[in-house]
Amino acid sequence: MTTPDTSRKTVLVIDDDPAVLGLMDEKLAESGYTALLAQSGCAALEVVARTVPDLIVVDALMPGMNGWEVCAALRHDMRLTSVPIIFMTGLTETEHVIRAFEAGAADYVTKPLRLEEVMARIGVRMEAAARIRSAHGALDHAGRFLFATSRAGAVLWATPQAGLILEELADTTGTAISLPGTLPAPGGVLLRQNMGEHEFVLMLVGATGPDELLLRITRQALFPEKILRDRLGLSAREAEVLLWISRGKTSRDIADILQVSPRTIDKHIEQIYNKTGLSTRAAAAATASRLLQAG
Incomplete structure (x- = not known):
């Protein structure tokens, strides 16, 4: 055969x-x-x-x-x-x-x-x-889920991950993106929409041509601690600590936020390592970010 x-x-x-x-x-x-x-x-x-x-x-x-x-x-x-x-x-x-x-x-x-x-x-x-797909893939890998629309909202192109997110939204928004008559400044939010356990946020990056707008879309978990708890088998407090680690906080920062001692936070981190098989804060942060991005 x-x-x-x-x-x-x-x-x-x-x-x-x-x-x-x-x-x-x-x-x-x-x-x-x-x-x-x-x-x-x-x-x-x-x-x-x-x-x-x-x-x-x-x-x-x-x-x-x-x-x-x-x-x-x-x-x-x-x-x-x-x-x-x-x-x-x-x-x-x-x-x-x-x-x-x-x-x-x-x-x-x-x-x-x-x-x-x-x-x-x-x-x-x-x-x-092929060069464009490679560039789009690199943007996705860097967490930059970008796409472009005309000023009427028609999608012109999208990186692979942005395209997948747009397909999720298409059931409620249609194939065109509804843009306001007056656009915000670059970096401003165009749309927030909750679907299931996620919030989708659409931001304006800027205008790249007379009739082309560059947009960034993100999918954020509404209950991130629950995702970490369910996916990694952590306790509620351990999931909370890991969430703050993924956001770049030190043990002392997390202790101040949660109003506990740094020693307690270190014990939670030790349990996180034991349960996940991870051995560094960087690996823990990367794992949490990946899980939250995937939803």
């Missing part, structure tokens, strides 16, 4: 012309890509519901959903915000090209297709998207 090569990049090609699909399928395979083929916009949406391709190529003029409508629908899926879309079009008028970019396309090629040029553009867009 042959094992699928998961390292091969996947390209979704959307075109109502079987001849174009056949040519692209052959050329993509020859170039080391896995091709997914869709003969209509509706079929393409069914494909992306099951899998997220690395890049999408879509024809502009198709019966049913045209390329602009397909592009707009794809851009409403937060899983696809970082997936580049290349338009194929025989329409070279400036207004049609601009319309493609406004719908969310990263690039375009003209028909009849010059396959070597198409492959070159796919390669360039793949590489750029």
Whole structure:
């Protein structure tokens, strides 16, 4: 039995012309890509519901959903915000090209297709998207869950973790973010919303373009001590002490906050180490922060 090569990049090609699909399928395979083929916009949406391709190529003029409508629908899926879309079009008028970019396309090629040029553009867009995903992943790793919206609130892109949080919120807020008419200063809070045992906080980082706002989203536990108690098997007081350790407090600081002696705090810390298998304050703080972030 042959094992699928998961390292091969996947390209979704959307075109109502079987001849174009056949040519692209052959050329993509020859170039080391896995091709997914869709003969209509509706079929393409069914494909992306099951899998997220690395890049999408879509024809502009198709019966049913045209390329602009397909592009707009794809851009409403937060899983696809970082997936580049290349338009194929025989329409070279400036207004049609601009319309493609406004719908969310990263690039375009003209028909009849010059396959070597198409492959070159796919390669360039793949590489750029990989760099962006790497940068977004690094931001997530650093705890900076960022995303961008238009001033109307449409999500333009999101780091992976920010995208997951936005999906949680989508059930109550919809796919667009409701922004106030007057924005706060950078660092100001745009939205606070409680869901289950968490509070979601949306903050404005700043404007990165005429119609692009950079936002940061955080998910904070409403009952952090309970999470630490349940996940690590700690007592209520031990969970409270660990919470303050995760916030950078010294034993003396925690003793003052809880109105007990530093020696009592040290005994609680010793019990935390015994129960968790951790041996340093730094490890304890990192573990607590990770658990609270994961919720």
